[in-house]
Amino acid sequence: xxxxxxxxxxxxxxxxxxxxxxxxxxxxxxxxxxxxxxxxxxxxxxxxxxxxxxxxxxxxxxxxxxxxxxxxxxxxxxxxxxxxxxxxxxxxxxxxxxxxxxxxxxxxxxxxxxxxxxxxxxxxxxxxxxxxxxxxxxxxxxxxxxxxxxxxxxxxxxxxxxxxxxxxxxxxxxxxxxxxxxxxxxxxxxxxxxxxxxxxxxxxxxxxxxxxxxxxxxxxxxxxxxxxxxxxxxxxxxxxxxxxxxxxxxxxxxxxxxxxxxxxxxxxxxxxxxxxxxxxxxxxxxxxxxxxxxxxxxxxxxxxxxxxxxxxxxxxxxxxxxxxxxxxxxxxxxxxxxxxxxxxxxxxxxxxxxxxxxxxxxxxxxxxxxxxxxxxxxxxxxxxxxxxxxxxxxxxxxxxxxxxxxxxxxxxxxxxxxxxxxxxxxxxxxxxxxxxxxxxxxxxxxxxxxxxxxxxxxxxxxxxxxxxxxxxxxxxxxxxxxxxxxxxxxxxxxxx
RNA sequence: GGCCCCUUCGUCUAGCGGUCUAGGACGCCGGCCUCUCACGCCGGUAACACGGGUUCGAGUCCCGUAGGGGUCACCA
Numbered sequence: 001x002x003x004x005x006x007x008x009x010x011x012x013x014x015x016x017x018x019x020x021x022x023x024x025x026x027x028x029x030x031x032x033x034x035x036x037x038x039x040x041x042x043x044x045x046x047x048x049x050x051x052x053x054x055x056x057x058x059x060x061x062x063x064x065x066x067x068x069x070x071x072x073x074x075x076x077x078x079x080x081x082x083x084x085x086x087x088x089x090x091x092x093x094x095x096x097x098x099x100x101x102x103x104x105x106x107x108x109x110x111x112x113x114x115x116x117x118x119x120x121x122x123x124x125x126x127x128x129x130x131x132x133x134x135x136x137x138x139x140x141x142x143x144x145x146x147x148x149x150x151x152x153x154x155x156x157x158x159x160x161x162x163x164x165x166x167x168x169x170x171x172x173x174x175x176x177x178x179x180x181x182x183x184x185x186x187x188x189x190x191x192x193x194x195x196x197x198x199x200x201x202x203x204x205x206x207x208x209x210x211x212x213x214x215x216x217x218x219x220x221x222x223x224x225x226x227x228x229x230x231x232x233x234x235x236x237x238x239x240x241x242x243x244x245x246x247x248x249x250x251x252x253x254x255x256x257x258x259x260x261x262x263x264x265x266x267x268x269x270x271x272x273x274x275x276x277x278x279x280x281x282x283x284x285x286x287x288x289x290x291x292x293x294x295x296x297x298x299x300x301x302x303x304x305x306x307x308x309x310x311x312x313x314x315x316x317x318x319x320x321x322x323x324x325x326x327x328x329x330x331x332x333x334x335x336x337x338x339x340x341x342x343x344x345x346x347x348x349x350x351x352x353x354x355x356x357x358x359x360x361x362x363x364x365x366x367x368x369x370x371x372x373x374x375x376x377x378x379x380x381x382x383x384x385x386x387x388x389x390x391x392x393x394x395x396x397x398x399x400x401x402x403x404x405x406x407x408x409x410x411x412x413x414x415x416x417x418x419x420x421x422x423x424x425x426x427x428x429x430x431x432x433x434x435x436x437x438x439x440x441x442x443x444x445x446x447x448x449x450x451x452x453x454x455x456x457x458x459x460x461x462x463x464x465x466x467x468x469x470x471x472x473x474x475x476x477x478x479x480x481x482x483x484x485x486x487x488x489x490x491x492x493x494x495x496x
Numbered sequence: 497g498g499c500c501c502c503u504u505c506g507u508c509u510a511g512c513g514g515u516c517u518a519g520g521a522c523g524c525c526g527g528c529c530u531c532u533c534a535c536g537c538c539g540g541u542a543a544c545a546c547g548g549g550u551u552c553g554a555g556u557c558c559c560g561u562a563g564g565g566g567u568c569a570c571c572a
Binding site for chain 1: 497498499500501502503506507508509510519520521522523530531532533534535564565566567568569570571572
């Protein structure tokens with residue numbers, strides 16, 4: 001590619017960054033990085049009523065969190081209003097657009113009539129298209145409000161070569177004379193977008209298939225404005241299980257990038273998951289480093305069909321797409337432990353469980369804890385929920401663990417204190433000594449080793465499952481182990 | 497409804513005429529490991545929407561049908 005690649009991500013700041021938008025940003029970013037190009041962030045804030053500062057902040061934070069960096073911007077569309085107006089005036093002056101004085105009511109009435117007559121064309125009928133200059137001037141002088149419409153060619157084909165869909169074309173005459181400037185003088189998205197892309201020298205437009213019909217009209221606009229038509233690539237959409245477009249309205253926070261940040265996702269894991277929705281590298285790889293992904297990415301391998309975000313509301317086991325969780329869990333257990341520890345630190349801080357010593361004299365212990373737990377956790381959030389007992393004495397014992405591993409065996413009331421005594425007698429508790437002590441005791445008592453061990457797990461970690469208890473006896477500090485084991489008395493006391 | 501796009505396991509997907517009794521991943525089920533869980537390893541379940549063509553041969557090409565999606569604003 002000899003020409004410098006320039007792509008853009010143009011969110012409209014009317015909500016948070018959702019995963020569909022993030023995916024679009026990711027594809028553009030990958031394409032730019034792959035070709036040593038430029039990614040421009042352009043905030044399309046022309047819809048003043050719906051645009052908010054908060055949303056702009058949310059989008060930027062979301063992109064930063066994901067690690068999607070841009071090279072230019074953020075630019076704000078509203079700052080280029082003069083360009084948009086100038087373009088509209090140019091089209092008007094060249095006779096490529098015209099003023100339309102039809103009122104909304106008239107338009108609606110004619111539309112309904114066309115619909116009733118079962119006409120195939122229900123768009124604008126072109127009534128003002130051929131108004132004489134005198135007539136138009138007269139109406140304008142009367143103070144009649146007008147919109148500016150683009151004069152669509154009456155013959156020929158409009159088309160373009162889509163990099164994912166192939167050749168797309170339609171007869172130009174089928175496209176109605178669409179509005180490019182509102183009656184209040186404000187240009188519309190269709191025009192602004194094209195003018196901005198021309199100014200920003202955008203070479204490739206990578207966006208969702210929901211823009212496909214816009215594209216034909218925009219191609220016309222590029223041509224009328226004498227600009228080169230960029231390359232288009234329309235990505236498939238992401239739907240829900242019921243095949244509806246995912247949206248905040250119907251799916252809530254689950255579609256927000258922020259939700260994943262708040263639920264212990266590793267940013268790159270989300271990127272990795274999202275990029276696999278509608279794209280594949282052509283081989284069996286599914287896990288990519290940033291460099292590998294940039295290397296593997298290409299527009300041609302984007303799928304044509306929509307994909308489904310496999311999320312079931314209220315699923316007890318999977319709070320989001322199982323594959324997303326699985327990819328996150330993969331990164332959680334394979335990334336350098338220090339990197340995971342840094343993320344866990346943030347979770348602990350947020351929960352008020354962070355001990356500065358974890359960065360100092362307890363650093364090794366902290367890293368080992370993270371390492372020990374991470375292979376059975378799915379998110380960094382799990383460290384402060386299921387893993388809470390590792391960082392605080394204030395934790396609840398899981399109900400099932402209590403029922404199944406403790407209360408079922410009243411003998412534990414004696415056995416666990418015995419175990420505590422014997423561990424206390426050890427000069428240093430190592431996993432090996434702990435195993436010998438625990439197994440020895442079980443044998444003497446004539447019980448299965450699992451009984452005291454699983455009970456100890458419940459008392460010490462609050463969980464029904466977790467790392468090896470032999471490891472844990474040695475891992476927790478001595479006093480904690482002994483104290484928690486001896487709490488067995490309270491348990492039976494409380495529930496008796 | 498018009499126009500446009502799409503259609504392989506439950507989900508993400510590989511497949512660009514013969515190598516497809518359709519491969520991988522996630523999920524699910526079973527097994528090994530084992531103090532529990534997880535990891536890991538082994539095994540299993542499960543799909544070419546339908547109908548016509550073209551061809552010696554079709555998941556792959558063509559047409560039709562059905563289904564799904566997108567879009568039809570003085571929103572972006």
